[in-house]
Amino acid sequence: MIYDMKPEQVIGDYKEVRLDLFGGISRVCLYTEIETPYPDGKLIVSTTDNSGVITHVNKSFVEMSGYTEDELLNAPHSILRHPDMPPAAFKDLWDTISAGKKWQGYVKNLRKDGGYYWVKATVIPNVRNGVVVGYTSVRRKPSRSKVEACIKLYPTLF
Amino acid sequence: MPYTLTVSPDFTPDHLSGWYIFNTWLQKTTGEAIHLEIFNSFLAQHEAIQDDEIDLIFANPFDAAMLVREKGFLPLVMAQGRSDEAVIAVSSDSPIIDVTELLPGCRVAVTEDPDVRLMGMIMLEPADLATDNVQTHVCDSYVLVAKQLLRGDADVGIFLAEAYDGLSNIIKKQLKMLVRSQIDVIHHALMVGPRLVDRRDELRNTLLAMNNDEKGQDILKNLRFDAWNSVEDADMEFMIDLMDTLNT
CATH class of the missing domain: 3.40.190.10 (Periplasmic binding protein-like II)
Known part of the structure; x- marks a missing residue:
């Protein structure tokens, strides 16, 4: 399940927007300008089923997203969707992985407290006996120069 | 047989x-x-x-x-x-205190160990470093990776964390760890x-x-x-x- 964000969960001044997410879901997002730096040496790992519902998370995912493991499991991966991310990026992601290919890109993720963190994300289809049974996503620390380039590029893609 | x-x-x-x-x-x-x-x-x-x-x-x-x-x-x-973990280290004399200060063209000492090399290069990505813009020095052992750093023949080394921990105290005192992976x-x-x-x-x-x-x-x-x-x-x-x- 995914819920509208609540002001009492947010830290700092925030803006409000309603986002249309993958799968016909709509969500009120509250977001701030507070960045959480990606920690050195860690990987954020998650798996989803074919429809993008989270089936596994690691400790780093829990720490960086601000959600508990229970809140993340069975939620759509778009629980992390930040309003600054252009829908075209996620369309490209789904088009790529649905075709059985690996997708890689730089993503600004939304935390439960309204803050954000940048990642370099890689998503691959999990193929078992020739059938795609879900997806694995691994996020790692991005280079600042790539992030700066995305900060300039992404607003032009809306 | x-x-x-x-x-x-x-x-x-x-x-x-x-x-x-x-x-x-x-x-x-x-x-x-x-x-x-x-x-x-x-x-x-x-x-x-x-x-x-x-x-x-x-x-x-x-x-x-x-x-x-x-x-x-x-x-x-x-x-x-x-679990297999990697360490990024430099000589203790190096002015580098953060991976992001490393520059393209720098000399990276590694072993042939493919998963450690992969994890190590991922930890160098925040500095915009990749295999195509660094000089890779392949060594036969992690002790030789350390020696490359101590002699100034390499700017940064990638170690299996366990091998780094197993280096003698004399060698470790002359090295500075920048990052240790926590991939688990x-x-x-x-x-x-x-x-x-x-x-x-x-x-x-x-x-x-x-x-x-x-x-x-x-x-x-x-x-x-x-x-x-x-x-x-x-x-x-x-x-x-x-x-x-x-x-x-």
Whole structure:
């Protein structure tokens, strides 16, 4: 399940927007300008089923997203969707992985407290006996120069 | 014809005596003749795998995908609490205190160990470094990686964390650790090949019970861990998927 964000969960001044997410879901997002730096040496790992519902998370995912493991499991991966991310990026992601290919890109993720963190994300289809049974996503620390380039590029893609 | 056991060549020679003792125990326990073949390089080991000469292997996670998908190997067990981690270090004299201060063109000392190299290069990405814009110095051992840093022949070194921890205090005092990975889910696994695969359950149960008696505990101590943990097919597929995502 995914819920509208609540002001009492947010830290700092925030803006409000309603986002249309993958799968016909709509969500009120509250977001701030507070960045959480990606920690050195860690990987954020998650798996989803074919429809993008989270089936596994690691400790780093829990720490960086601000959600508990229970809140993340069975939620759509778009629980992390930040309003600054252009829908075209996620369309490209789904088009790529649905075709059985690996997708890689730089993503600004939304935390439960309204803050954000940048990642370099890689998503691959999990193929078992020739059938795609879900997806694995691994996020790692991005280079600042790539992030700066995305900060300039992404607003032009809306 | 005896079966052949091998160990990923990323282990230091002082680990190897433990594997010879383990192999003696394994032969006695299973009643099978098993020869322990130690290869000096990943290349030599890969050739033996391609020629179907290997039946049991304590495999590097980087090789797991090839072993499962191309050679019909299946996982048995992993060492309890022992994930593969990497360390990025520079000489203590280096002005660098953060990975992001490293510049393209810098000299990176590594070993042939493919998963450590992969994890290490991922930790250098925040500095916009990749294999195509650094000078890679391939060394035969992690001690030689350290020596490259101490002599000023390399700017930064990538170590298996366990090997870094095992360096002498004199060497470690002359090094500065910049990052240590905390990936947790990448590990070596003991895997069984097609000629022994019908005895997989028996082998796994034998290994999982190894820490139940004193003799088994002593042998495990020589391998530097306390027990084996089971690795199911799904666990291995997950790790292979993970390595696939990282190998880009």
